[in-house]
Amino acid sequence: MINWQTFWLTLQLAVIVSSALFLLGLPIAYWIAFSRARWKFMVEAIVALPIVLPPTVLGFYVLVALGPHSPFGRWWISLTGHTLAFTFPGLVIGSFLYSLPFSVQPFAASFSGVDRRLIAASATLGASPLRSFFSVVLPLSVPGLVTGMALSFAHTMGEFGVVLMVGGNIPGVTRTVSIDIYDRVQASDYAGANATALLLLVLCFVLLAIVYGANRKAWAVKPVE
Amino acid sequence: MSESRILVPAQPAPHEPSALIAVSARKPDASHLEASFRKRFGDFVLDIEFQASPGFTILFGASGAGKTTLLDCVAGLTQPEAGRIVAGKLCMFDQPRHINLPVAKRRVGYVFQTLALFPHLSVERNVAYGLAHLPQAERKTRSAAILQAFRIGSLAGRSAREISGGESQRVALARTLVTDPALLLLDEPLAALDVATKARIIDDLREWNRSHCIPILYVTHSREEVFALGESVIVLDRGRIIARGSPHEVMTAPLQETVAQLAGFENIFDATVEAVHPERGTMICRIISHKERISDPVLLETPLVRAGVASTLRVGIRAGDILLATSLPEGLSARNVIPGRVRSLEQRDMIVSCRVECGIAGSGQELRRGVDMEVHLTLAARDSLGLEPGRPVWLVIKTHSCHLMQR
Known part of the structure; x- marks a missing residue:
């Protein structure tokens, strides 16, 4: 009744995308929080775009960018021999962009919330900016990091528009849970749609509850022994 | 009317000089600080020129006079538009020669008004923070020695969040001094303390500097602290130095009216x-x-x-x-x-x-x-x-x- 293959694929996608967002979101958030560049607002606006843009619009442009008509698409084809559109890696790129604000914004907000005098103290004690980041800024931003990870993970689990535009609907490759549900409704398989939707709902809820439960503890900072 | 009320108690507090000297056996090398620079923030302009010898130099002035900005410029946290800052042989900032050493390379110890202890670290980890370049064993020895010298050895394992105001001040001082700075900046670090605790900490600090002989810039707006500490006072007003000299010269015979108003x-x-x-x-x-x-x-x-x-x-x-x-x-x-x-x-x-x-x-x-x-x-x-x-x-x-x- 439930198509486990789509669940497995969706989970894989969400783990990969939220991990990538964590790794690449950190430097972007750091830059947004600490840069004094005059055009910083432009970057902030671009990062926030996916929140307001219809997923189909974003998906459409990602599809164009991945396809053989864009310089990036041509470069990829010359490198690998095939296009990124309608593949799992293409799906990862689309989902990454779509969930970018959901990780970068909580990260940047928690970095900005760290007392600047603590960072200054770290520097006067001889720490490089990198060490100050890892020893002071990051540990004091744990709640924001956890929130950003949870939001981007859950957001990727449930996305639909971007996946459909960029990935299409290839079983085992790009068919995610939300598309599976849509297909079942189209085919009047309401029982199957219901079972799948319920499972996704419970899964996402349990995951978020665990994350926010752990996060609540993270607010009470304990000394590192 | 308050000159006679001096902070330091008549009898010196008990010390263990050996512990203090063990913290660092560095030969005292008299390094002077020479600074002349200009920094603008909107309407406010800090434009100063001064020298500080080893020992205490008090920066005195009303709030908004530019004291903290001055310290920030010396520490490298704020970049002046023009000028030169040299400590001993180390040129930290020289605008014409495009020298601007990063904060971490200036060997400037800076204790902020807010102290800025790392809340997620224990007292011991706070103190050892500036010793990352040393091997683990030496880090432990040194931080233990300075904690002992500042009589806070028992706090080592406690969280920086769980200790009292006076203890926090000592930890902040110890954390800075253990790095063996060539210059020390103190921004009203003792403002929130009662007179007796303050006097004991100042004694510890004097004792420490007897073997280190570095210039200490000490910001305060308390007249009493000026008389208690100052070998030399610099009075700041609206971004400018308006008087300098010994506390007695500056505070009892001010040269400018702003000082007079400050001095009451x-x-x-x-x-x-x-x-x-x-x-x-x-x-x-x-x-x-x-x-x-x-x-x-x-x-x-x-x-x-x-x-x-x-x-x-x-x-x-x-x-x-x-x-x-x-x-x-x-x-x-x-x-x-x-x-x-x-x-x-x-x-x-x-x-x-x-x-x-x-x-x-x-x-x-x-x-x-x-x-x-x-x-x-x-x-x-x-x-x-x-x-x-x-x-x-x-x-x-x-x-x-x-x-x-x-x-």
Whole structure:
């Protein structure tokens, strides 16, 4: 009744995308929080775009960018021999962009919330900016990091528009849970749609509850022994 | 009135010099700080030039005078637009030569007003933070030694969030000193402490600097701390240095009116020099009234300063330094006895502020107005003298109670 293959694929996608967002979101958030560049607002606006843009619009442009008509698409084809559109890696790129604000914004907000005098103290004690980041800024931003990870993970689990535009609907490759549900409704398989939707709902809820439960503890900072 | 209240207790606190010296056996090398730079923030301009020798240099000034900005520039947290900052042989900032050492490379110890202890680390990890370049064993030895020297060894395992105000101040100092800085910046680090704790920490700091001999810039707006600590004072006002010297020179004979207001002169007058008596070390000044012409000029004998006859300057007199008599006093050492008339009496808490109009000749000249002086009396003095408005009195002012300032 439930198509486990789509669940497995969706989970894989969400783990990969939220991990990538964590790794690449950190430097972007750091830059947004600490840069004094005059055009910083432009970057902030671009990062926030996916929140307001219809997923189909974003998906459409990602599809164009991945396809053989864009310089990036041509470069990829010359490198690998095939296009990124309608593949799992293409799906990862689309989902990454779509969930970018959901990780970068909580990260940047928690970095900005760290007392600047603590960072200054770290520097006067001889720490490089990198060490100050890892020893002071990051540990004091744990709640924001956890929130950003949870939001981007859950957001990727449930996305639909971007996946459909960029990935299409290839079983085992790009068919995610939300598309599976849509297909079942189209085919009047309401029982199957219901079972799948319920499972996704419970899964996402349990995951978020665990994350926010752990996060609540993270607010009470304990000394590192 | 508060010079006599000095922070440091009469008997020195018990110390273990060996522990302090063990923290660092570095040879004391007298490194001076030389700074001259300009930094602009909107309307505010910090434009200063000063030198600091090993030992305490107090930066004194009202809030907003630019004290913290000055420290931030020296530490490298803020970049001045122009100038040069050199500590010993280390050039930290030189705008014409495009030198601007990063904060971490300046070897400047900086204890902030907020202390900025890392809340997620234990006391021990806070103190060892600046020793990351050393091997683990040495890090442990050094931080244990400084914790011992500052008598906070028992706190090592505690969270920086769980310790008291006085303990936090010690941890912040220890964390900075353990890195063996070449220059120490202290931004009112002891502001929140009671006098006894403050005195003990300052003693520890003095003891530490006996073996390190580095310049310490100490920001405060407390007069008492200036007298307790200062070998040398720099007074800042609106981004500029307006006076410098020993605490006694700067605080008891200010050169500019802003200092006078800071130091608490209730009476400030413009005056012209009538005569100078270098042989007596005094001069005579005539108070200029901004009101109508005074029929009878008020002349004051003041200490001698470098000023020519007929030049103008300002005289500051503390209300508590003026004596008041109800009959013409005789046989006094004080050189200034000025007749006047009580205008008003006002009780403020436990003192009486008496305004006396001086420089009115005789009677029947009510329209002519003189110079007002504020005199502080005790309640008992007011009652026993039977003071009331209109009563003729004589003001007695010692020569050295007249503080001269530039206009």
